[in-house]
Amino acid sequence: MKAALAVVLVLAGASAAPAPLPDLDQAPPDAVSVIRQRTRLLLVFASAVDNVAAGPLVVEARRVGAAMRTWQVVGSRRYALSTRLRYVRSPTHAHWHLPGFERYELRVTDGTLVGRDRKTGFCLNDAYETRALNRVPRWTGDCARGRPAAKRVREGISPGFGDDYVPAKEGQSIDVTDVPPGRYVLVHRTNAERVLRERSYANNAASVLLELHGARVRIVARCPDSARCGT
Secondary structure, three states: OHHHHHHHHHHHHHHOOOOOOOOEEEOOOEEEEEEEEOOEEEEEEEEEEEEOOOOOEEEEEEEEOOEEEEEEEEOOEEEEOOOOOEEEEOOOOEEEEEOOOEEEEEEEOOOOEEEEOOOOOEOOOOOEEOOOOOOOOOOOOOOOOOOOOOOEEEEEEOOOEEEEEOOOOOOOEEEOOOOOOEEEEEEEEEOOOOOOOOOOOOOOEEEEEEEEEOOEEEEEEEEOOOOOOOO
């Protein structure tokens, strides 16, 4: 009888174990360059975020009245998010974005802010596999493309996958027209406001130290897992 009770308690404890959380790992900025756009100089770059934990990142939104309410789904639980999905129309796409998933900042080496991006948000998906394990991506949709009246939207990043964005994509830049020549730190940060639950926030920022001279830029150092590069 005692043995049977012990088995029941073990099974109950196992069933009550919390579902694993995602862990977003921000990659350092890549493919950094300066382009001319009409009369402006834009610092452009690629960005990438990997999910390095056992838990998937799942974001769900559904209409409640006129509003599109948003949750993070963790196992069987749903956690309300203060951030709302936003339907964005641009020259290359029209779908639902999660605002604030990544932030881009250019700072002086003492930390003073010089400029930041104007990115509208991100459509989360399994864009690439982080290791060659031949897993099947789950999030391969396009965030309800062409459906501004969608009643429900789900997007995310599976364990072992990452999401990336190419240089100069809408908002994937910082205006440096009036930035004096010198050394600066380009910081990429995911989940900056910690809206999403993660296993760890320690790897949410990465950066590069660069030298900027008008339309010329040179990378001096890369700093993974760090919000700041040293001089």
